[in-house]
Amino acid sequence: MSAIDPLVQANREFAQSFAGGLPGTPARKIAVVTCMDCRIDPVRALGVSVGDANVIRNAGGLIVEDTLRSLAISQRKLGTTAIMVIQHTRCGLSTYDDAEFRAELEAETGVAPPWGPSPFGAQEDNVRTAVEQLRTSALLPYTDDVRGFVFDVDTGLLTEVTQ
């Protein structure tokens, strides 16, 4: 049995009370960039609703080329004007060394990882760097309302790092 079957079954129940008809342009004009971590439920943690915000997630909540692609589309095609960057405590990326992981991957698979190095330092520094990358990006028309946070996976609280 596939681990996915129970989720497909649960979706049928979910759909019974689903209200569709919303536009793809986020009502709150916000894009959220955060980590793929299983302990983060951005919609609930930020008190938003379906239809309110674009949500971009990757390992670490990093600003990589593809994050910029998504944000450029979010701002230029879907009308968002603000960005929240949310990294978090006890992140998986802080539990191992990026260079070692890359070497291990290449040794095991014979394939060099096609993505670039993503060294991961102290959380607050990572968030400051990410916010700076966005505020100075020529590809984004709206960079005034870009703010960075750390989400505590044990208390559920956001702490702002940079305003």
Add this chain to the structure above:
Amino acid sequence: MSAIDPLVQANREFAQSFAGGLPGTPARKIAVVTCMDCRIDPVRALGVSVGDANVIRNAGGLIVEDTLRSLAISQRKLGTTAIMVIQHTRCGLSTYDDAEFRAELEAETGVAPPWGPSPFGAQEDNVRTAVEQLRTSALLPYTDDVRGFVFDVDTGLLTEVTQ
């Protein structure tokens, strides 16, 4: 006033009933790849809970290099063994031409987009391509339970494209 302030305020209320202490290894051993679209709330739509699944999101729910980086970390460091790829109806990416968007970006900013082209065709074809990319990736140790779906943003229902 920043558009982000109400979300920070809502987070304080959210945290009052937040139960922490969960590990970063997803309980259901599933990674979900989906679009950043504001109408998708993967946790609710799949009936999962906080702690259950890694969630990776970008514009379109595409399999790009960074998606592989996130999935490699999810499988190799966080113990997931199954992948759901979920794209959706009425996706923003189907409303404009990728090549034109790239040209427009470069003309307006003087900067060529650093990401590669991401042409977007019929939804079912995109999903099939994405699943195939994952099933044949040398970087992922678990490729048996990779399944692709289209989420209908009007009915809330998943339709499986490939099993």
